[in-house]
Amino acid sequence: MAGQVAAAAARRALLLVVLLAAVFAAVEALPGDAATAASERGESEADLAARRHLMGLDRPLWERFRDWMTTLPTGDLGVSARGEKVTDLLADPLPNTLLLGTTAFVLTVVLSLALGCWAAARPGRLTDRIIGHAATASFAVPEFVISVLLLLLLSLWTGWLPAVTVTGADGAPATWTMLIMPVLALVIPQTGWNTRIVRGALADQASTPHVEAAVLDGLPTRQVLLRHALPGAVPAIATGIATSTGMLLGGAVVVETLFNYPGIGTVLAGAVATRDTVLIAGVVMSAGAVISLVLLAADLIRARVLGARA
Structure with a gap:
């Protein structure tokens, strides 16, 4: 190991x-x-x-x-082109992006597992088809389109949520409600992607001998799904969710700019405009380190599960 x-x-x-x-x-x-x-x-x-x-x-x-x-x-x-240390420039925005990304990541995992299992428990039925079509449609829509739709629906038309993010004295969003739309803009497409992965992985497990034996033994569908099919689907699900980490952080660049969110996406947009190579590399390094750690964790989970099977 x-x-x-x-x-x-x-x-x-x-x-x-x-x-x-x-x-x-x-x-x-x-x-x-x-x-x-x-x-x-x-x-x-x-x-x-x-x-x-x-x-x-x-x-x-x-x-x-x-x-x-x-x-x-x-x-x-x-040091950036303006003579400032890149670590100092990222000291406040990076935690804000990690807060946004972690919240979106957790919600994506929970929702995709719930929807994927719900669909797998009713193979071929109306619920399975609706979840499948909705997941495909949500993943096909880019984050900036979803962001604009959320702004129109939840801010301009209804006034339920603030259209832009206002920061407090500590540099973080002033209220938790300012996180809702940026998080939703990231969660919706990635939930669609991972729901399809969960559903496909569970479908593959349904044809394995131990799952078929559990069905023939008359075990309840929920027990078959959670105790027999889901553990075997973990490697594929973990890989898909880990891949979403990069997509979440990549989408954060667009989402943070649209919602004026004080994260590294805003820093990156400004660095590209000023051709600040060192600052751009610092942002990519910070995001890349997080993504690499998550992908490494997915590799270890996959190796552990496959090793236990062997």
Whole structure:
């Protein structure tokens, strides 16, 4: 088990390094740079060249990436184009995004398990078809469309919820009601995705010998589903839910911008606009570390369940 953990962790770390390298290359390929974004009207080319030298942008890309990666193991995410430490810039937004993502993640798990099991308990019936079609439709709609619909329905038309997020003195949302629409915008599509996964995994388990034997023994449907089918479906469900972590954090970039939520999505949008490579990489690193840990946990769960079967 220790060897499996080390191998899985090494794979995730390698993927994260490749992703960070791709981030540096992608920002470099965009038109303009941080020096141009910070320039004022009427500045000469000499002024721009001096600013690029001050920011280190005249150095080769591979050198900048190497230096940034060298300090990364110490927890140093570098310095932004404005001269501020990236760790300080993310100190307040990252916990807000983790609060949003964790709340959405928990609700997604609970709802997808409940709906998937409900549908699996009534295979081929109207309930199963309705849940299946609703899950497919909800996953097909992008987060920004759902966000706009929620804004229209719950804020502009009814006035039940605030349209934007207002922060308190601590930098967090002023009231818990400001979390409702951003969370729903993330939960709805991912619940649809995971409901389909849960339903499919339980359908696969229904044809296994031990589940068929439980049915022939006359056990209640609920007992067959929860005690015999669901444990065998855990690896597939865990993998699907872990994948949703990336989708939740990726969708948070759009959702946070639309609802003016004080998270890393807003920071990332601003960093892209100013071509701040180090700040973008810091955001990606923070989100990527969370996603990698969840995927690693899913790998371990899958290995443990499959090892117990063997």
